[in-house]
Amino acid sequence: MSFPIICIFLLLSSFSHAAVQDFCVADYTVPDGPAGYACKKPVKVTVDDFVFSGLGIAGNTSNIIKAAVTPAFAAQFPGLNGLGISTARLDLAVGGVIPFHTHPGASEVLIVVQGTICAGFISSDNTVYLKSLKKGDIMVFPQGLLHFQVNAGGTPSLAFVSFSSPSPGLQLVDYALFKNDLSTDLIVATTFLDRAQVKKLKGVLGGTN
Amino acid sequence: MSFPIICIFLLLSSFSHAAVQDFCVADYTVPDGPAGYACKKPVKVTVDDFVFSGLGIAGNTSNIIKAAVTPAFAAQFPGLNGLGISTARLDLAVGGVIPFHTHPGASEVLIVVQGTICAGFISSDNTVYLKSLKKGDIMVFPQGLLHFQVNAGGTPSLAFVSFSSPSPGLQLVDYALFKNDLSTDLIVATTFLDRAQVKKLKGVLGGTN
Amino acid sequence: MSFPIICIFLLLSSFSHAAVQDFCVADYTVPDGPAGYACKKPVKVTVDDFVFSGLGIAGNTSNIIKAAVTPAFAAQFPGLNGLGISTARLDLAVGGVIPFHTHPGASEVLIVVQGTICAGFISSDNTVYLKSLKKGDIMVFPQGLLHFQVNAGGTPSLAFVSFSSPSPGLQLVDYALFKNDLSTDLIVATTFLDRAQVKKLKGVLGGTN
Amino acid sequence: MSFPIICIFLLLSSFSHAAVQDFCVADYTVPDGPAGYACKKPVKVTVDDFVFSGLGIAGNTSNIIKAAVTPAFAAQFPGLNGLGISTARLDLAVGGVIPFHTHPGASEVLIVVQGTICAGFISSDNTVYLKSLKKGDIMVFPQGLLHFQVNAGGTPSLAFVSFSSPSPGLQLVDYALFKNDLSTDLIVATTFLDRAQVKKLKGVLGGTN
Amino acid sequence: MSFPIICIFLLLSSFSHAAVQDFCVADYTVPDGPAGYACKKPVKVTVDDFVFSGLGIAGNTSNIIKAAVTPAFAAQFPGLNGLGISTARLDLAVGGVIPFHTHPGASEVLIVVQGTICAGFISSDNTVYLKSLKKGDIMVFPQGLLHFQVNAGGTPSLAFVSFSSPSPGLQLVDYALFKNDLSTDLIVATTFLDRAQVKKLKGVLGGTN
């Protein structure tokens, strides 16, 4: 019976290297590349690399948007690296809003777990796709398009969102325009907004120039 | 002021065609292709193509596995077509089990919304990655690997899963082996299982030969 | 010598089918799919399917933005279909502006052929990448990020842009917000803009509600 | 026991659609797209769509190159469609040659099953990678690079090649230059070849002009 | 005549860097990433990186499955890295079996070189696709689906398989279930198998718990 055993070991060892590519748990200590973070050595990988508990706690919604986004992207959740998917938690207090934003490299699916959410996206030909979503409804937001979510009820809302990329990114239009040192002149020229409006929002969001 | 208006229309019309590729809502009435279903004409698309309510209702768990999987894949949810993502609802009654299975073309992320779930996957080198997940925990299952979920508590569990493909597929090992007309001889030869065991499970699952 | 000749014909015929996949010239008359338009039969394809003359004529810049974008995307240029690339012409009169916009599914490279252009993009962490470009300079705008171009000189500017997709799409923030029937209440809630500002821009761009 | 049975049917039916995307057997009767041929309805698919017997017969090597290439690409083997792989049989008589060629969209792996083959490819920086391969040796030819195979022994050679695309294409440099109506003037101008050489090879391969 | 010579050198040098991306020969000494192993410096690459001789020797079939799989994946064959293809040798003694398994990230094409092989795969809807293959026949197994190969004749069989990935992985169902420390209780719960059957196979394959 020793014969088979030996062979099975040989057979296995011949594949142990290939297993490297079953997954690629992120190693944040070395440079990353266009496809994602470098891979941790399989021998150092544990089940905890594939489990993330950060979405169990409600985000802090005591802020200007009365909302919070808690990401579980490859940058926070190493097991996702290279697997083409990620997720996040959305907390919307009463009156909470996730302002107009895009995910530069990913499509999004939203699942309402609690409350009512009014969500919408705009297509390249400026058509509005708008819907009021109740518990259990899901909505998809195609890649890169402008979209938003608003709490449409009198109670807090909770939703989980998933993305078609381990690092979908998040670009909030207001933050991109008003939360940096882009000059008021350039913003006025490239958005048609009034100078006073730009100055006001730079004040609220901490932008300069 | 008529000058600008005219031009804006020209400008827009020159892009109205490009919008075709913002999304590709599934048209189930014509042949599909390797990348997914054909696209519905944008003029016929409405917001309801991007919203799915089927995950709001608990699946029927009065069955042999005391569990139910309710998919929202491109085949059920046309707005997902071509967008690289899909989702499903998992209901696990007390003692409920999603038996060993794979998703041939996708990685999976599971979010526990209610109860406690014991989940695990096996890598190509036969290492076991096993974890007991509580409400709010998420776990990722790398593409194509064998995995399972079991209700680990005394109350029903609810989870939502997302996939890195609009059509991830689902292959249950038991159903693949015992729920068709694959001959008992071949199953015995290719699984090392005892003939009696194969016959018994074919009986339970409705397989023949 | 007839032997070889015969064989060469056989050899060739055995590959004539494979040529189908050298290219996939768009057939706009049948449904498209997630990967692009259906393919014209190779026998009907001519060199003119691979040549586009529309970028030789300056776009009409007598409009509100004093600029014009003339696309050569798969929707206008059938030979690009499925080939992962497209292009467009940018004409910027004195004072011309391509307002803040994104291309939902593509990265962009801009080549300045005439004049001086001030271009910039904003990253997900709200950093501004801004540069004044002269004739011959090129700049890359990473996929899906907000960016703009402004004529920075006293003479008209001309640029050609290329995209990493045959159908990159174009979403102008102002048009997405103000050139449709999205309600003023929702815009105010999701942009922090003042109601008067929203009403004013809806007036200029032809939006309602 | 009827309860479980019912549910299992429900469970299965809820996934029967998803199976559409397990594979996409080519339907040659409708237009194809950039990702490949349209999919045959799963109910019409049989195991014979996934099996191809054409590589069991030696190709006819009684020709000018004393060699034959028998393809099993998506155009000949419908089950390959959309699966990212294809294969072909190479027969090389004594003195047989597969002249310099490229596969525009695929990398190639060659497995020598009989005889000895001298194979080589050239990189973009004009480095030559050349090797004499014996039975059981394999060699990889990176995507799109010029390469060739020559029977290096005194007996016929047989090899199987696989490609990283279901439709890799095959472009023989000699056929591309001399087996069509491209004018001798243009060929001379774009190849540095002597006019007499061009005329001679056009004669051999049946080119005109 | 010195003028041209100089320029050609300039021209070449301006492209020498670009050649980096013709191929990416695996460097196993530094961390890999989601797209594969890091690239060896082109100057250190030789033709031997693109040639592999390990498939010329028959695998040792004196084992429990009377079969052997000899891989030429990116982990064994550095030249394949990043090229989307790999291959392996299958040796099946009389009565030899490659038990039910999947390749998590790849489709497979099998070419029978010697003997007769009975091969089959199961689709997501549990349909069986089964065929007896003779010398020269090829069969394709779509990505991630359960499949097997059995020697169907009275003589040893030899086959070569190719995969649509440089690191397709290999997951044998029996090894995944019975060749590790996954508890018997969990296996029974997630496979419907009898406890005695599980214990028996753990004993044969060296599993614990």
Place this chain on the structure above:
Amino acid sequence: MSFPIICIFLLLSSFSHAAVQDFCVADYTVPDGPAGYACKKPVKVTVDDFVFSGLGIAGNTSNIIKAAVTPAFAAQFPGLNGLGISTARLDLAVGGVIPFHTHPGASEVLIVVQGTICAGFISSDNTVYLKSLKKGDIMVFPQGLLHFQVNAGGTPSLAFVSFSSPSPGLQLVDYALFKNDLSTDLIVATTFLDRAQVKKLKGVLGGTN
């Protein structure tokens, strides 16, 4: 008002990592991978990484082909790394020629900015697609196919080309055949060219053997 401010910082910091994947500016000092060069740390990235001025200067056409190709590929232009696009400048003096060549991994779009260019490509079935292009015309060359460009007028021509890859590569047929140490015997055997012709061109281009 301190509450909101605090939260916005938290919110931003939670995304600062995700921004890593907005772009991947090439770091040439560490090993690259199949998907491209490693990424520079975002904090070290400046706008100059996204701007390239090398295409503003005409290439030196005082050479054997009376033409010059100036690349802006990922190897020269770090900001392109991983973004699926690149570009180059073509200068064609009177009588200038870009000889037959391929880009192993990319499709190309050419834009004529000055002069007249005769361009053509050959498909896998040896069909010629030939066109005389004037200022403003664009032409697409599908991935991996043999093509060429010739100055068709009495004045210098200028064109910009874009590619569907950050590292498209460039393989000139004449250089691949005659500008290295590939033996004259092998070239004769694999091209059908006369020995004298091969020797002559090796002499012109600096090849040996």
